[in-house]
Amino acid sequence: MKKIGVVFGGTSAEYEVSLKSTAGVLRSLEELAYEVVMIGVTQKGEWLLYQESIDLIEADTWHLEASCVPLQLDVTGRGFFDLTRNCFIQVDVIFPVLHGGDGENGVLQGVFELMKIPFVGCGVTASAIGMNKMMLHQFAKSLGIKSTPSLLVHKGDVDNLEIQLFIETHGFPIFVKPNEAGSSKGITQATNKEELVTGITEAFLYDHQVILQKNVQGVEIGCSVLGNETLTIGACDQINLAQGFFDYEEKYQLITAEIQVPASIDFKTERQIKEQAEILYRGLGCRGLSRIDFFVTDTNEILLNEINTMPGFTSHSRFPMMMKEVGLDYTEIIQTLIELGVESYEHSLLALSE
Template sequence: MKRIVVFFGGCSSEHSVSLQSAHAVLTYMDRSRYSPVPVGITREGRWLYYTGDLDAIPDGRWQDGPCIPCTLCLDRASRTLLLLDGSGDTLCFDAAFPVLHGKNGEDGTLQGLLELAGVPVIGCGVLSSALCMDKDRSHKLAALAGVKVPRSAKFPRGTNADELQQTAQSLGYPLFVKPVRAGSSFGVSMVRAPEELAEAARSAFANDRELLLEESIPGFEVGCAVLGNESLTVGAVDEIELSQGFFDFEEKYTLKTSAIHCPARIPAEKTAEIQQAAQTIYRALDCKGFARVDLFLTPEGSIIFNEVNTIPGFTAHSRYPNMMRAAGLDFTALISRIIETEVTA
């Protein structure tokens, strides 16, 4: 039986979302094939091997339960956790499954540490994780691969307000102001008029050292789950129906004024085009294991790239598992298939 370290929590603003995803992965993992080793990372960055009740994970109670401080042995290919309780004990494992969202987990940092130590990483590696977190560079590579992308312009922190205003005018209102590197729409603002730009820029720069001004794309957002390495499996395409605003952090996790339709209410031929575009982007950005590719579908039928989530939300009700369920993979089978992309039984 293979031992799989499941990393959860993390130092990012998406800590609580990671707890929900990891709880689902740990709960539904096939215990006849895999033995999970839960390692929670606190908001302060401490690594804790957790041996308690899984139901204490989603609300954060796990930190008050049975935990042993630990760290990763960096001896290449030892695949060992060092327990820091004074016992000198170690815990061997076969692979690592990061279930961390946002910075310091989804951006290639943890993946780099694991790869340095020779640990097989389930999911995207260093390069793809870093590229997909970077909205500017991922768009440039997608465009080179032949996929349409929004018009945009990147600016470093310290750019004067006049320069931002001039570019915003050329892009046209409404537009989006985004941190170049952030997840779950943190720091993203829809700007409808010039007087809103300065505050939106402050919010974006609070989340990253660079921001992106990006044109608003008419139509609606669609997503496609992709699974695999050389041979790819794609899930059903889903559709986000918005009644107001945009799909920000609150809407993503509450759906107060929005709805998600899976499969999307679009013609079969357009679904096939979106699935093909998702695979093109997945390969262009060097993804492996699994990822969710998000795009826009305009009223004229154009497919335009938005972003890739290399560790998408992973509860039993999240978009990625729902897309794969609609394609015939239940949650337990999906987790096994994802692990199999890196680990042979």
């Protein structure tokens, strides 16, 4: 029986999202023939072996349990060292259910590669580029994929000429985003210069770089991709907003927003979105899964917004719902992802031996 190490939590602003996703993954794994090792990362960066109820993960009290055991990553022994019991814990596959920050930007993926353990999801390069919005847009441009017009801002650049030119070219409203963050954390919409300055200041609380992004008149469309070499592309979904924009609160509480699956777009547009998603997925060298988000403007222009290499993963999150529409249920996705992680690892070993 394979031993699956589910890593959750983390130090990013998306810690709470990770806990929700992890609860779904763990409950699904109970239906499959695996031994599960739960490994939590606290918001302070402590790695703990967790052995209690899934419910306590959802409630974010898991780390308070006396049974939690400090762990140390062992890059030479392909596993984790139990510092309390002075023993080694090996796992066959790591399922990292971490969103944003070091969980999704290639840092942990690099650690897992050094540990020589198969893991679920994209590798270092795809994760790093996917997390960096500006770098992603520049890479997409090299593949012939258009992106939402954006400008990278560094600290101290609030009043520079480039920002003024961006305002004059695109006008308000302008979206302000941390360059490397997800789940809409730190994102604001500015309708004037004063709000823009305030938004930039807030975004810098989440990252050392910020991007300004032109407001797009249109609809946001998501496309989910599952696989390594052979890909399964799910149905596109659509974000319907009654007001405002798809911020953190709307994403996880759906107060006025509605996620529609499948999207109400014509066949030609859907096909073009899926083609662009596949080009980007393969170009980045993605593995396992990704959700790629686009805007379709009122003039039917397709613009890349972002890619999520570890999207929200509860059973009712966007990625599983898009896959459900093409016949894959949640547990099947979990099973497939584990198999894809092993396949990717074996492929890398084969490449090294040649």
